[in-house]
Amino acid sequence: xxxxxxxxxxxxxxxxxxxxxxxxxxxxxxxxxxxxxxxxxxxxxxxxxxxxxxxxxxxxxxxxxxxxxxxxxxxxxxxxxxxxxxxxxxxxxxxxxxxxxxxxxxxxxxxxxxxxxxxxxxxxxxxxxxxxxxxxxxxxxxxxxxxxxxxxxxxxxxxxxxxxxxxxxxxxxxxxxxxxxxxxxxxxxxxxxxxxxxxxxxxxxxxxxxxxxxxxxxxxxxxxxxxxxxxxxxxxxxxxxxxxxxxxxxxxxxxxxxxxxxxxxx
Numbered sequence: 001x002x003x004x005x006x007x008x009x010x011x012x013x014x015x016x017x018x019x020x021x022x023x024x025x026x027x028x029x030x031x032x033x034x035x036x037x038x039x040x041x042x043x044x045x046x047x048x049x050x051x052x053x054x055x056x057x058x059x060x061x062x063x064x065x066x067x068x069x070x071x072x073x074x075x076x077x078x079x080x081x082x083x084x085x086x087x088x089x090x091x092x093x094x095x096x097x098x099x100x101x102x103x104x105x106x107x108x109x110x111x112x113x114x115x116x117x118x119x120x121x122x123x124x125x126x127x128x129x130x131x132x133x134x135x136x137x138x139x140x141x142x143x144x145x146x147x148x149x150x151x152x153x154x155x156x157x158x159x160x161x162x163x164x165x166x167x168x169x170x171x172x173x174x175x176x177x178x179x180x181x182x183x184x185x186x187x188x189x190x191x192x193x194x195x196x197x198x199x200x201x202x203x204x205x206x207x208x209x210x211x212x213x214x215x216x217x218x219x220x221x222x223x224x225x226x227x228x229x230x231x232x233x234x235x236x237x238x239x240x241x242x243x244x245x246x247x248x249x250x251x252x253x254x255x256x257x258x259x260x261x262x263x264x265x266x
Contacts, residue, residue, distance in 0.1 A: 012091060031080040032057075137219060141184060
């Protein structure tokens, strides 16, 4: 796909992977519409993209509200005349065992991480079906393919995104509507800072990391040439194969890269 003049909506776009995706897509000539709750960060992002010659709009959006997500899609169509790509990226995590995870936090993870994705699909698919083309992209996580200790709740929401995408692909096979799931590894975003800010938990540990730009470049490549699954850190795909072949061995391997949780005193 030639991205010039195409329109992409990105949720969770005020920072992190969502913002990086918006910036990279805009550089390639796409019109981008950013949705997130923090209006001041959205305005700053739009200004930076415009200063670089890109075309961007923003709308304050709470992805747990279906009407907000529908409004975001309609805003893109009203301003830019269409919708070609819907990137469902909004999400947050919590680190703890089931006993340590408050039920209200688990419910919010489901609302933001999965229901936000569901609402994005519900808003975009009627547009895509009517025009006979479009691309849904879900930003999941490698833990949606292979859960890790003390991230059961977060892993479950990311696995739900993956299963949802697989079902949609089965429904849409043979059409020009594509569905892709992106599986980043630990990425240098404000993910951990948000956990510390909102819940007083400082998380540290071993394991490979990647940058937001690494993920955004993989997303742009997927928009250009749609693929069902995207692993921005290529070696992580081997983990899914190992888990399918030897889950018990993978349990022991994964434990080596477990995170440590401490109460923040900052």
